[in-house]
Amino acid sequence: MTASFGAIQLLVFPGLLYAFVAGFFMEWLQRKINARLQGRIGPPFYQPFFDFVKLLGKKPIPRPPLQGFIMTALPAVSVVATLGAVAILPVLSTGIGFSGDVILLVSLIEVGPLLAVLGGFASRSLWGGLGASREAVMTAAYNLPFLTALIALAWNSDLSIGLLATTAPWHVRLLAMAAILLCLPAKLHLNPFSISSAEQEIYAGATTEYDGPRLALWELAHSFEWVALTGLFALLSVPMVGVADLWRVLIFVGVSLAVVVVLSVAAASTARLKLAQTARWFWLWGFLLALSALGLALAGI
Amino acid sequence: MSKIPLGPFHPALEEPYKIEVTCTGETITDAEITVGFNFRGIEWLAERKNYTQGIALLERVCGICSNVHTMMFCRAVESIGAIEVPERAKYIRVVMAEAERLHSHLLWAGVACNLIGFETLFMTCFSLREQVMDVLEGISGNRVNYAMNRPGGVNRDITDPASVLAAIRTIADVTTKQLIPVLTTDPTVRARCAGVGILTREDAIAYGAVGPMARASGIDIDLRKSAPYEAYDQLSFDVPVRQEGDVFARIVIRALEILESCKLIEQAIEMMPVGPIAGGLFPTVPEGEACVRIEAPRGEVIYYMASNGTDMPARVRVRTPTFANMPTARVMALGQGLSDLALIQASIDPCYSCTDR
Numbered sequence: 001m002t003a004s005f006g007a008i009q010l011l012v013f014p015g016l017l018y019a020f021v022a023g024f025f026m027e028w029l030q031r032k033i034n035a036r037l038q039g040r041i042g043p044p045f046y047q048p049f050f051d052f053v054k055l056l057g058k059k060p061i062p063r064p065p066l067q068g069f070i071m072t073a074l075p076a077v078s079v080v081a082t083l084g085a086v087a088i089l090p091v092l093s094t095g096i097g098f099s100g101d102v103i104l105l106v107s108l109i110e111v112g113p114l115l116a117v118l119g120g121f122a123s124r125s126l127w128g129g130l131g132a133s134r135e136a137v138m139t140a141a142y143n144l145p146f147l148t149a150l151i152a153l154a155w156n157s158d159l160s161i162g163l164l165a166t167t168a169p170w171h172v173r174l175l176a177m178a179a180i181l182l183c184l185p186a187k188l189h190l191n192p193f194s195i196s197s198a199e200q201e202i203y204a205g206a207t208t209e210y211d212g213p214r215l216a217l218w219e220l221a222h223s224f225e226w227v228a229l230t231g232l233f234a235l236l237s238v239p240m241v242g243v244a245d246l247w248r249v250l251i252f253v254g255v256s257l258a259v260v261v262v263l264s265v266a267a268a269s270t271a272r273l274k275l276a277q278t279a280r281w282f283w284l285w286g287f288l289l290a291l292s293a294l295g296l297a298l299a300g301i
Numbered sequence: 302m303s304k305i306p307l308g309p310f311h312p313a314l315e316e317p318y319k320i321e322v323t324c325t326g327e328t329i330t331d332a333e334i335t336v337g338f339n340f341r342g343i344e345w346l347a348e349r350k351n352y353t354q355g356i357a358l359l360e361r362v363c364g365i366c367s368n369v370h371t372m373m374f375c376r377a378v379e380s381i382g383a384i385e386v387p388e389r390a391k392y393i394r395v396v397m398a399e400a401e402r403l404h405s406h407l408l409w410a411g412v413a414c415n416l417i418g419f420e421t422l423f424m425t426c427f428s429l430r431e432q433v434m435d436v437l438e439g440i441s442g443n444r445v446n447y448a449m450n451r452p453g454g455v456n457r458d459i460t461d462p463a464s465v466l467a468a469i470r471t472i473a474d475v476t477t478k479q480l481i482p483v484l485t486t487d488p489t490v491r492a493r494c495a496g497v498g499i500l501t502r503e504d505a506i507a508y509g510a511v512g513p514m515a516r517a518s519g520i521d522i523d524l525r526k527s528a529p530y531e532a533y534d535q536l537s538f539d540v541p542v543r544q545e546g547d548v549f550a551r552i553v554i555r556a557l558e559i560l561e562s563c564k565l566i567e568q569a570i571e572m573m574p575v576g577p578i579a580g581g582l583f584p585t586v587p588e589g590e591a592c593v594r595i596e597a598p599r600g601e602v603i604y605y606m607a608s609n610g611t612d613m614p615a616r617v618r619v620r621t622p623t624f625a626n627m628p629t630a631r632v633m634a635l636g637q638g639l640s641d642l643a644l645i646q647a648s649i650d651p652c653y654s655c656t657d658r
Contacts, residue, residue, distance in 0.1 A: 038424035126305065130639075191418055192489050200313040200416045200643050271489035272418025274640050275327070 005094050013249070014231060015087035022253070023223030024048040026230065026260045030190075033264040052219055058212035067122065071210065074119040075217035081111035082224035089231050090162040091252045092245050097162040102154050105161055105232070106147065112225055113139050113187070116196075119218070120206030131205020134275055135196040141279040142186040142193075145286030149179035152293035153236060161232075165239040168297065175293035177237055182286045184229055185263055186278065189222075192270040193278050230256040302330075305639065309338050313416055313643035318653040320630060320646055327639040332631045339657040347617040352378060352452070352586060355614060360446045362619060363655040365408060368401045369597040370619070371450040376530070377606035377617075378452040380591035382584050390454035391532040392573040396465070397440065397449050398531075398595075399562040399569070403472065404433045405598035406555045406562070409650045410480070413552060416644045417493040422483055429472055429480070436468045452586075454579025462570045473563035481556050494549040498633040498645035501546055508632065511625045512600020514649060517554045518546035524596040536568045548648045555650075586610070597622055599650050621655035 009015055027048040035042025063071065085108035090097040113135060120132025153176045157163035165173070186193035197205040204210075207218050234255035240248050273281070308319035317338035323331040343362055347355050359370045372394060379386060386394075411426030434444050440459055441447035449455050459465065484490055500510065505518035515522050523540040525533045541557035543550035588610040594603045600622030607616040626649045633645045 034420070038421045039428060040424065126303075130305075191420075194418060195640070198418060198640065200418065201640050203312065268421045270419070271414070271422075271487065271493050273489060273492055274638060276638070277492055 009092070010087045014089050014091050014227070014252070016083060019083060019086040019224050019227045022256070023220070023227045024052070026226040026257070027223050029257065029260050030226075030264045030267070033261060034268050037265070037268040048219075048223065052216050055216035055219065056213050060212035060214055067124070070122045071119065071214050072217075074115045074122060075210070075214055075221060078112045078115040078119075078221040079217050079224065081108050081115075082221050082228055084108045085228040086224055086231060088161070089228070089235055089252075091231075091235070091248055093243075093248065094245075097160055100159045101161050102150065102157075102159045102164065106150065109187075109225075109228055109232075110139075110143070112221055116206045116218070119210070120208075123206070123209035125209045127203045127208040128206055130202045131196050131208065134198075134202070135206055137275055137279060138186055138193070138196050141282040142183040142286070145179045145282055145290040146183040146187075148287065148290035148294055149176040149183075152176045152290065152297040155294075155297040161235060165236050166241055169301075171301075172293050172297045173236070175289050175296070177233070179286055179290035179293065180233060180236070181259075181262075182289065183282070184233065184259070185266060186282070187229055188226060188263065190263055191267040192273045194267075194272050195275050195278055198272055226260070227256070230259040233259050307642055307646070309335075311643075313647065315412060315651075316653050318651070320634075320642070322634060322639070322642060324639055329634050329637050329639060329642060332634045332642075334627060334630060336627070336653055337657055339654040341658065343658040344617055344619060347614060349613065351612040352614065353583060355617070356451065357448070359617070359619075360448065362658055363621075363652055364445060365405050365652065366401055366597050366599070366655070367446045368397050368449060369595065369602055371448070372398065373593060373595060373602055373604040373619075374606075374617070375450045375452045376593045376595070377591045377604050378584075378586055378608075380593055381589040381606065381608050382452070382586050384453045384580065384584055386531075387454055387577045387579065388532075388574045389458075389576045390578045392569045393455045393457075393459055393578060394450065394531045395533065395536070395569045396459065396566050397437075397447065397455075399565045400433055400437050400440075402562045402598040403559055403566075404430055404437065405650070406559050407433060409647075410484070410552065410555060410559075412647055413548075413644065416647050417490065419487075419490065422480070422490075425475075425480060425483075429475055432468050432472055436465055439464060451579060452584055453581075454577070456579070458578050459570070459573070462573075466567060466570055469563050469566050473560055476556065476559050476563070480559075484552055484556055490552075491549065493641075493644065494552060495545075495547060497548045497641050498637060498648055499545070499547045500629050500633050502544075504629065504632050505546065508629045509625050510600075510629050511622050512596070512598075512650075513551060513554045513558065514600065514626050514629065516540065516542050517550040519544040522601075524594060524601055528594070530595055532569065532572075535572065536565055538565050538568075548644055551648045586612075586614075599623060599652060600626065619655075619658055621652065621658075623649065623652045623656045627651065627656065 028045050032042040085105055088101055117132045117136045120128040152172055153164045153168045157167040189197045234252045238251050303324050305324055306321045308314050309317040319335040321333045322329045356371050356374055359374045360367045362370045407426050407430040411423045414422040438444050441449050500518050502519045505515050505520055521542045526540055538561045541554050543554055586608045590607040592605045594601055603620040605618040606614050609615045630646050
């Protein structure tokens with residue numbers, strides 16, 4: 001039984017099938033909201049999927065064998081790791097959760113940005129390198145509040161994702177959720193923190209030299225990232241004890257999409273900040289929020 | 302220590318030119334500007350074409366301020382031949398020049414917003430610019446090269462002043478209610494632009510900065526006020542000046558100039574006298590020389606023209622405002638971050654096609 005549930009979770013919901021559909025849908029939603037707010041019509045809902053298919057069909061530029069291998073392997077591993085992060089989200093009551101899965105989730109979520117940094121340097125382009133170093137600094141900036149907030153939530157939960165939302169008191173959760181929400185635009189390369197992919201400064205950043213299927217893999221990993229991060233936020237924000245599975249799914253999807261809307265509106269109404277400003281922002285305000293959540297959790301108030 | 306080129310082709314640039322910076326980490330320690338990628342030999346060509354062809358040729362110096370260049374060419378011919386321009390034509394020239402200033406400033410504001418990653422505001426600016434282009438098309442029949450000027454007047458009359466006024470009022474309204482409040486109060490815009498790329502008053506004077514660049518560094522220069530031409534002495538308007546000298550001040554100056562241009566167009570259309578819009582046939586140009594200057598959207602343009610009495614000018618020299626402003630990019634970039642470079646170089650509102658000619 002456990003094995004078949006595990007397979008469903010990995011391949012159907014919230015894993016591959018859901019992540020594939022929802023990821024492209026979320027990217028479309030973000031683009032559509034952005035367009036409507038800018039007075040444009042925006043793309044049809046299948047556009048991100050078509051973009052992906054078109055990239056897959058292109059013939060990549062020939063590269064030296066080792067570099068070609070690395071530049072294919074890095075995005076591929078990124079796809080797999082991010083998919084893993086989506087799949088271990090315990091949405092269904094039959095979900096496979098275990099004590100300590102928070103640690104697994106965090107490490108799987110962090111694999112993506114880490115590989116993007118490696119990928120940028122591996123492409124041996126000036127712009128790729130600049131994008132990679134920016135990505136690295138960004139990771140250091142937003143992960144401090146992000147991880148602190150998660151620790152605050154996980155303090156009494158036996159490090160299990162399924163228990164995070166239910167065990168932490170509401171004020172700890174509120175502060176921690178605010179800190180996490182603050183980090184999401186940076187993790188998803190959205191304004192005002194779209195620094196590592198600032199096209200007017202460094203072209204596409206780390207992925208500048210990637211083309212065709214290799215770029216398609218990065219795009220796919222990115223759309224999985226959308227699902228994983230908004231999904232994590234959805235699970236943390238609504239305690240689902242004794243809720244039927246259908247409701248669990250609806251709440252999970254609904255809150256995920258609501259987060260996409262919030263992030264899109266914030267992105268459309270801001271300019272891009274600079275790297276130093278972003279780091280200061282996260283280490284000061286983001287960390288302050290997360291730290292107060294942690295303080296409250298430790299004090300047991 | 303690394304050398305990073307911005308250009309000749311780069312998403313942050315409107316046209317090819319190159320600014321290569323030396324960086325320590327992300328801090329700029331030196332900058333070198335290379336131009337000449339758009340050289341078309343227009344001055345050389347102008348000496349080999351007759352005056353009528355010359356107007357069409359000089360119109361193609363710039364894709365944004367094309368009207369300025371035909372106006373300058375015609376003013377130089379008028380100056381050599383002592384040709385009188387009818388009053389109504391003067392007002393039409395003012396309307397065209399100010400509509401073009403609107404077009405140029407809105408385009409620049411859009412580009413600046415794009416460079417700081419503010420796409421929504423970029424779209425707002427460009428939708429306003431679209432309306433200005435509609436006005437220009439309504440008057441001249443063209444969206445880019447208007448072909449409005451001729452020695453001794455203009456080629457087309459403004460036949461539907463009501464629609465021009467309506468469009469200009471909409472632009473002024475949206476600028477006052479949306480564009481300026483967002484540009485001046487949005488915290489992310491301030492964070493990106495305030496205190497960035499400072500050009501001190503002393504440096505601005507030393508490098509001979511002109512136009513909005515100089516006015517944002519506390520120098521009150523505007524040829525429309527100090528050496529009025531066409532009908533500017535009949536119209537009332539303010540010249541905005543800021544003391545800060547940073548990118549933010551340049552944004553504010555240009556935003557305020559948009560409003561002043563709207564004011565000027567409204568006045569010009571309302572005060573326009575009835576009468577002819579041009580003299581008779583194309584005049585013969587006697588031997589002589591002239592040096593004329595006007596305030597283009599980017600600053601002072603200077604034309605020198607020499608005539609030897611034939612139907613072709615002996616020499617046409619074009620000095621565009623970007624040529625004067627260009628060297629300031631280096632001073633402004635030194636000590637700044639790499640992420641500010643695109644914005645700093647753009648804050649000049651550079652037009653390298655004009656500069657290279």
